[in-house]
Amino acid sequence: MSLGPQDRKSPEGSGRHGGGRRRGGSTTERPRRRRRALRWSATVLAVVILGTAGAGYLYYQHLNANIRKGQRSSADDSKAYKTPANAAGQTPMNILLIGSDSRNTPEDLKLGGHRQSVGAPPLADVQMLIHLSADRKSAAMVSIPRDTRVHIPECKDPKTGKRYPETNDIINVTLARGGAGCTLATWENLTGVYIDHWMMIDFAGVVNMADAIGGVEVCVKQNVWDHPTPAQPGGSGLKLKAGTRKIYHEQALQWLRTRHAWGSDLMRARAQHMYLNSMVRTLKHQNVFTDSGRLMDLAEAATKSLQVSEEIGSVKKLYDLAMELKSVPTNRITSMTMPHIEDPQNSEHVVPDPANAEKVWEMLRDDVPFDKNGKPSATKQIASKTPAAKSPSTDxxxxxxxxxxxxxxxxxxxxxxxxxxxxxxxxxxxxxxxxxxxxxxxxxxxxxxxxxxxxxxxxxxxxxxxxxxxxxxxxxxxxxxxxxxxxGTDWRTGAGYPKQTKPKAGDMPGNTDSINGADTSTCMDVYKPYQW
Missing domain, CATH: 3.30.70.2390 (Alpha-Beta Plaits)
Structure with a gap:
């Protein structure tokens, strides 16, 4: 509302009330000042937002630059089976996790190994296939012992172009015969399972990830010290008192590398599964998105620690992948070791147990859950995997x-x-x-x-x-x-092909040493010479 002439000439305008107008202004001045204040606030806010966005963008680019990438497969051909989509259009995802024993950085050398190993091709001492079901309601982690003798296909080193002929050797040498892509190709050759991605982590990466999440809880039944003995040199150096302990930094790596104190490579795989299950439970219980410091630590550790196949080589893709994995309930996660038997050519090595290992691979190929904790899926695979029948072209x-x-x-x-x-x-x-x-x-x-x-x-x-x-x-x-x-080996006798029975959910062979992800009661037994 406008003021009249008398109001503008009122003697009150020059008195105490006029001073009030100078402080508060006239009613026409207030909207102008409010508009100026709003314009100023909006400008400041825009600068803040743009500045933050710019910093966020730069940090995002920094994280992307941390990620090292490599070729998905080093082999020219793969006969691996891609599981068809279910009725909802979903397909399973398979990720090969590789632990490298590389000592080619000062950080890695400080954490383990000998100086003579510097410059040597790394070995894939930890190999684990992570299978995420098509409906994202169950997951499996399957390890192959590092001393498993397998057929390794011809591989090509993507960096040097050098070709390595096919051979029969233990599986941990694959990393030195064409990188992680050769390890992936060997797994596909062995299992017939199509593997979408690989992720590789070294000694220093294990330590950084353990520290970033605030430690990982593990359990031993007796005091353990994995140290050199007269009968067995070497050892990881792990030293813990009996009970449940939270391990950080170098102890995390020692836990994953320990073999002698557990008694065998099979038990080392069990300890690794316990560690990963515990890590998954820890991450699921943490709300890192409300803790910017923890979130940044995790982002730095993950991007610096991992080398990944090129198709998932960005922060966004790794984040999306992590969210899919995080959505699986812990009681639907099963970790296990490939069924195996002693290698007849070398008692220190193992080979896949023909029937039982094939059953595990079949369950992965057909996306059959390893646990019995889920409800029957409402999304069956589209019609059938059977190819459409065609008429023969000749008699x-x-x-x-x-x-x-x-x-x-x-x-x-x-x-x-x-x-x-x-x-x-x-x-x-x-x-x-x-x-x-x-x-x-x-x-x-x-x-x-x-x-x-x-x-x-x-x-x-x-x-x-x-x-x-x-x-x-x-x-x-x-x-x-x-x-x-x-x-094939499934038809060694008889004139008629033997009838095959399809495995059901949870119908796993007995020699897989499986652990459920929700099981917090598992504890490692310590081999007597390493108790203190």
Missing amino acids: PGRLGVLVRNATQTSTEAAVGGRANDISQVLAQKGYTRATADTSGTLSEESTLVQYPSADLQGDAQAVAKALGIPMSSVKQSTDVSGVTVVV
Whole structure:
């Protein structure tokens, strides 16, 4: 409302009340000043926001620059199986976690190893596959002992271009034969499981991560000191009193490296699983987003500690991945070690237990939960994994079929004459041009029927049907020139393919030494010579 002339000329304007107007201003001045104040506040706020955003952007770029990246796979070809999406369009995720024993930085050397190791190619002493189910309601962590003898495919070092021929050796040398990508390719070759990403951490990284989350709780039943003995030199140096303890810094690394005090590599894997389960529980209970200092410590430690495959090499992608992992309830997380037996070629090494290891790989490929704590999924996999049936392109009597003997296992020689036996079975069913491959024996855990191009898919399916082989085992492959039956280690005897039973949730082999993520009662037994 405007003021009249009398109001503007009032003698009160020059008196005490006029002084009040100078302090508070007229009613027309107040809106102007308020507008100026609001404009000023908005300007200051904008500067603050932009300044903070700029600092945040720079810090985000700093974290991204911390991350070291590498090629996902060092092998040219992979026959790994990608699990189809469920009805909701979700697919499982598989991440290979690798612990490197590199001593090629001052920090790593200070934490373990000898100076003679500086400059030497690192070994993958810890290898663990993290499987996140398609519905993100369960997870599994599967370790392979470092001294497991496996077939290692041909790998190419992405940095030098050097090619390493395929070989048969213990799995921890894969890191020196083409980097983490070769370790991933070896896992895919062994398990048939498609692995989406790898993540690698070194000695210093383990220490930094343990400190960043405020320590990790572990438990031992007796006082432990992993020190050199007359019978066994070396040792991690871990020294703890019995009971539940929170370990930090170098002790965290010592815990993960300890082997002698637990009695074996199998028990070392158990201790590593206990540590990771405890770390997961700790992170799930912490609300780092309300603690900026802790959040920044974690971000720094994680980005500096990890080397990752290039497709997840950004802060955002790692954050999204962490959130997916964090969503899994702890009682739906199962950690275990690959079923294995003594290597007949070297008693200090192990090889996969053929039947039981294959059962574990099948559960991973088919996304079957390792625990029984979940409800039946409402999202079945789309229709079926079975390829659509196609009509054969030619009569059985005119189709050339090659049969290969792949019944050799890591512990048993191939069954002699197996390819010839199955080719005769095919001849009795009308495939008179079926022949046995005499070029040598192979090793394949599951029997396959392979074909080179789409026009022969129907013929390959017909061959599989004649032998009783499931349609899910009919695969297109560039390794064959015609329809080929690869008789695997799952079919070492008999004329008919043995009926396969699909594993159910929680139906794991007994020799996996599994631990549930919610189990806080597990404690490590200490081997007598290392008790104090």
